[in-house]
Amino acid sequence: xxxxxxxxxxxxxxxxxxxxxxxxxxxxxxxxxxxxxxxxxxxxxxxxxxxxxxxxxxxxxxxxxxxxxxxxxxxxxxxxxxxxxxxxxxxxxxxxxxxxxxxxxxxxxxxxxxxxxxxxxxxxxxxxxxxxxxxxxxxxxxxxxxxxxxxxxxxxxxxxxxxxxxxxxxxxxxxxxxxxxxxxxxxxxxxxxxxxxxxxxxxxxxxxxxxxxxxxxxxxxxxxxxxxxxxxxxxxxxxxxxxxxxxxxxxx
Numbered sequence: 001x002x003x004x005x006x007x008x009x010x011x012x013x014x015x016x017x018x019x020x021x022x023x024x025x026x027x028x029x030x031x032x033x034x035x036x037x038x039x040x041x042x043x044x045x046x047x048x049x050x051x052x053x054x055x056x057x058x059x060x061x062x063x064x065x066x067x068x069x070x071x072x073x074x075x076x077x078x079x080x081x082x083x084x085x086x087x088x089x090x091x092x093x094x095x096x097x098x099x100x101x102x103x104x105x106x107x108x109x110x111x112x113x114x115x116x117x118x119x120x121x122x123x124x125x126x127x128x129x130x131x132x133x134x135x136x137x138x139x140x141x142x143x144x145x146x147x148x149x150x151x152x153x154x155x156x157x158x159x160x161x162x163x164x165x166x167x168x169x170x171x172x173x174x175x176x177x178x179x180x181x182x183x184x185x186x187x188x189x190x191x192x193x194x195x196x197x198x199x200x201x202x203x204x205x206x207x208x209x210x211x212x213x214x215x216x217x218x219x220x221x222x223x224x225x226x227x228x229x230x231x232x233x234x235x236x237x238x239x240x241x242x243x244x245x246x247x248x249x250x251x252x
Contacts, residue, residue: 004075004079004083005020005023005092007094007110007113008071009038013033015096016094018136018143021059022147023143024059024061029062031058033065040107041070042107043116051077052068053081054066071109071112075093091123092125092127097133098128101220113126114166119235125149125164130171145169162234164234166182167229178222180218180221180230183219190206
């Protein structure tokens with residue numbers, strides 16, 4: 001089995017290194033990741049600048065490269081460029097530093113990398129950890145859960161022919177796993193205006209998560225209760241109900 005691993009935290013992030021090392025015990029692992037932090041870049045791709053590629057060392061028996069592009073670039077360059085002569089069976093994005101729950105998946109570079117794998121007709125899984133700036137040992141344990149998921153799905157990857165899996169691992173003792181729906185994430189945003197030492201106005205965006213009522217089957221509830229959430233996510237954005245209504249209305 002050939003697995004392409006990427007992330008949005010960069011090639012030196014503990015999450016991708018521990019994931020690659022663990023998954024290399026069950027598959028041939030190929031790594032392409034950004035050369036620096038690319039969180040919250042969504043599904044952006046690089047079209048006006050060259051994408052620079054550099055061979056890097058992660059661990060023995062793992063071929064790894066950093067590139068100057070985005071997470072989505074990593075998957076595209078990996079599959080259609082660097083490893084074009086290798087049949088990639090699965091794209092794995094993570095383990096992300098921090099959760100990707102609910103509607104936050106819209107902004108996530110981690111999830112977007114998996115979606116790019118889907119666009120390129122590869123089964124794809126995004127994995128995140130529900131805490132920031134954790135120790136490497138925690139990623140080692142989290143990677144074991146990912147290996148278990150892959151082992152259990154390796155003969156059923158055709159299930160991912162019309163979706164990706166978005167996996168979030170709780171920052172508590174893992175009680176098990178649940179199949180979930182995307183919950184709802186909203187923020188009390190803070191738009192702070194500042195001025196640089198050179199007199200240039202700039203803004204710093206921040207915010208805190210709002211407490212919202214969530215469906216009991218949501219990924220947010222699941223992770224908060226100590227379960228690994230596994231959410232099938234597709235990219236079909238057409239509202240079919242409104243499609244059928246609107247096509248029978250004379251609009252223009």
